[in-house]
Amino acid sequence: MKSEPQQSPAVLASRTFGEDDQQAFARLTGDYNPIHMDPVAARRTQAGDVVVHGVHGALWALDTLLAMGAVPDEIASLTVNFPRFVHLGKGVELRIVSRKDDEIVATLSLGSIVATSLTVGLGATRDLDDTILEVVSPPSPKTRPANWTRMEDVAQLQGWMGVGASVDGISAHFPHVAAKIGRERTAAIALLSTVVGMECPGLHSLFSSFSVRLADSPNAPNGVRFRVTYTDDRFRIVRLDLAGAGIRGEVRSFLRPLAVAQQDIGQIARSISPTEFAGSTALIIGGSRGLGALVAKVIAAGGGRAVITYAKGKADALELEAEIRRHAGTAACTAIHYDAALDPSLQLASIGSGISHLYYFATPTIGQQRDGPFMPAALETFIAFYVTRFYECCRHLASLSDRPLTAFYPSTVFADNPPPTMIEYAMAKIAGELLCSHLNQSNIGVRVIAHRLPRLSTDQTATIPPVAARDPLEAMLPIIREVQGAATPASESSTP
């Protein structure tokens, strides 16, 4: 891709949303979707971590523009796109990028990346009939957020969201918007977050965009009716028409694919001899989910003992521990807390000297927001996880035991041909590979086996549309057997 130089418009305001902001917006609107509220649940989604309510960011931007007097004319319409997640703690910058007679376009950006765009249509409100949507019956989800998982479940959904109880709180939160377009309309726009996040598509939703015209209809119902009018099964797109409370328009969203569940240990055991890994104890850093969880099940199914670590996902780790113990006995698995960003020696003090194998799946968030072609801070973080802390972990475990330690280092096929957007990640993994070779030539009692893993099907790789990915067990089992069978330090690394 070539790039044409652009001069960026001035930053008008900036803001960093935090946990208190999430709670406040959720209380005002009722949008408690876990992608906004629960770090453990959010990390299993495509967002990877908790994200700001998109409508919150958009209304804050509009409120700020109005407070500055940047929108002197009447507002006739509002179109908002959410091309990028805004994670908690990441600062966004507000800019006006274009101004014409009939519209103002503003953006919220993370560095050079636009996360939200607002097109404010200027002019008088129109006499649109915002009562035309006839809702036959409200949706009746058994849980909130509504747990729809199949496209056919959402294809016929329709419902009604009252705004009355929310008007005071939302208007006080966005006073300039309320003064400009009216309290009910402001509440109705805020509650689009709730329609998408809690009702339709609900729990597994991603809000893509909305476009509303301000309707001038005095008899409008004090709430928003919504109805699914279009779905695309190929890409899990769900489009809603909405009308009421002085607005009329459309919402576009996705029904996210569900997190990928790894095979249960009973299924895995069919591919493994029950004594294949007997006598070994594997420490699996990052073992509460994904490939780490798979390795733990394989080791335990083969008669070995798995010590799994978690940083945030305690519930996931305890669930995995329970599954393994049910199948292989209490001694087969232990879950411990471990923060791979910190010094391993104190954290591993309690596990004793019996560790024979290390599987190192610790990682920070890989898909970071970019603000330039190279991000030194990102490289520093990746180096800390994939090189420094890995080395310290190996040294510490080797120092505890008389028998040699065999470690598995997962590298990546991105090291072969790194995409520009993942250059720091690939650089750090290559540095880790070099460390593995070096450790294998050093006499410190550690043998490291490194492999560049292909794209494997885990919850971290689930995308729309589904991308071809190998079965994790099929890919990992030969590697696990290689690692478990490598009992003595060797002079050469398997690193390319």
Add this chain to the structure above:
Amino acid sequence: MTEDEILQTLTRILRDLLMDDSIVLAMDTRREDVPAWDSFNYINFIVALEMEYGIKFKVSDVESFENVGAIVKQTKALRS
């Protein structure tokens, strides 16, 4: 319609989608080469392209496009 004309249209669609006028797509551009062109924006891009030309891609096509050139060629094939 030439491949170059389709390429220009693809560039315009992606610029509008990502609000980034610095984007200039080439036939060998990969999705990973463009900051913010993640899987969801890829789908939004494909849908906008379908609407622009009145075409429908198969999911298998969308999964297998290795670069922008492959999208251009399939677009041209579906239009002919």
